[in-house]
Amino acid sequence: MNTEPLPNHVAVLVTYVTYLFISVALTIWVARTLHKNGRIFLVDSFLGNAALADSVNHLLVVGFYLVNIGFVALALKHGEHAVDAETGLEILSSKVGLVLVVLGAMHFLNLYVFARLRRRATHRNVPPFVAKAA
Numbered sequence: 001m002n003t004e005p006l007p008n009h010v011a012v013l014v015t016y017v018t019y020l021f022i023s024v025a026l027t028i029w030v031a032r033t034l035h036k037n038g039r040i041f042l043v044d045s046f047l048g049n050a051a052l053a054d055s056v057n058h059l060l061v062v063g064f065y066l067v068n069i070g071f072v073a074l075a076l077k078h079g080e081h082a083v084d085a086e087t088g089l090e091i092l093s094s095k096v097g098l099v100l101v102v103l104g105a106m107h108f109l110n111l112y113v114f115a116r117l118r119r120r121a122t123h124r125n126v127p128p129f130v131a132k133a134a
Contacts, residue, residue, distance in 0.1 A: 011085075
């Protein structure tokens with residue numbers, strides 16, 4: 001690997017552009033996957049109300065994009081600046097890794113919230129327990 005120093009502005013620019021490309025591409029891929037595969041879960045969570053599930057699914061995707069792309073943009077400024085290919089790769093790895101952790105955390109938070117909503121909705125539709133007379 002060539003560790004010859006790049007001009008500082010070139011190394012920083014390459015790292016930033018690569019970070020943005022990878023992070024936005026990952027965010028789009030995760031959002032599309034969640035939108036496509038989450039529909040069934042949401043329809044079940046909303047007790048078969050497909051219109052409501054589709055609406056919530058779309059709103060979740062919009063919120064997912066806003067939060068994650070906003071995070072990616074804010075994280076761009078923080079941290080070290082690349083001075084050569086090695087530090088550029090290390091910085092890129094750290095920043096993309098952090099984006100992946102945030103994407104995963106948001107995914108599990110959404111699953112938790114909708115699992116609770118589903119549980120609450122299914123408990124409302126269960127007839128009350130009536131004890132048999134002895």
